Amino acid sequence: MAVRSETSRLAILEATAGLLDPRRPDALTLQKLSIERIAREAGVSKTTIYRWWPSKAAVVIDTFLDDHVARTPTRDDLPAMDALREHLSSVATLYAGHEGDLMAQLIAECQYDPETMAEFKRRFYDQRLETAVGLIERAVAEGGVRTDVAPVTIAQMLYAPLYFRLLFRESGLDADGAVDILSTALAGIRARDAS
Template identity: 35%
Template sequence: MLEGEGFAAVTVEAIAERAGVSKATVYRWWPNRAAVVMDGFLSTVSSEVPFPHTGHAREDIRLHMRRLTEAFGGRMGRTVAALIAEGQADPELAEALRLRWLSVRRTEAREILELGIERGELREDLDLEVAVDVLYGPIYYRLLVGHAPLDADFADALADYVFAGLGA
């Protein structure tokens, strides 16, 4: 529904009608349409972009960035871009996206970087929040602006540039 008709068409009424239930039933399970949309989104994409665990922070992040850029080149990317765009006018959706999609991925990335610090792969004085922003911000920028391709070459180049500054 979201991909085909846009967020404005995703009302509790439309959700209830499509599911063949009452609005009360929808509200019994979800507090608002943003929560329904996020549950639907997460149920279809959460397993599409798992973080690998190779034992090396740089390789884990690089492989994850490759998977993310590949996924963002299709339906998932269009959906994430739509959720970000709609979140600008819908604070509940923006909060749901931050808490349930972005924060979870940021935590996973920070954990990988922390392991890299512990293993001596990365600088001890690394600001993990800034590092995650620098690693993933350009991917979301390309997703939203569309000025250049989101592909494996970009993911590899980005990882190389960023890890040159993060290394021990």
């Protein structure tokens, strides 16, 4: 694998983010985006992009992932339930903005393109699920969540409503809606002796 020029990498990611930003009058959808357009906008060759990424979806996922992880941290300095509440709220808040439009487009693209689905899972979903499961395992260890439910099941139960609201443009895709999801779910997952 070629050594990436950090300047070129950042230019490609910034160009991709700019081309997909719905606040721009000339914004593109993921479907209309092309490697050629990214290369032209970034001032690099198509070969440079293909040397580092296998597809436009992979570029878009990496573009999104850099911002997503920075804006939706999972904090170790808080009790797990507080960190989980904060994380769910930050994901909902992020998805309520233009980043949510991009995520919805990525999920849609995954439905008919197996390569995009594989890239999405490998570059984004698997890592974020692992992070959420780790946070829930910490909540179990701290006594805030039942021990008889698999942490991955709890993660899916908590995060799925956010994606439902994102994809169907339902209300409640905000910090308050995320807290409501968690509060409602806790009636079923809270440890019996937890306060």
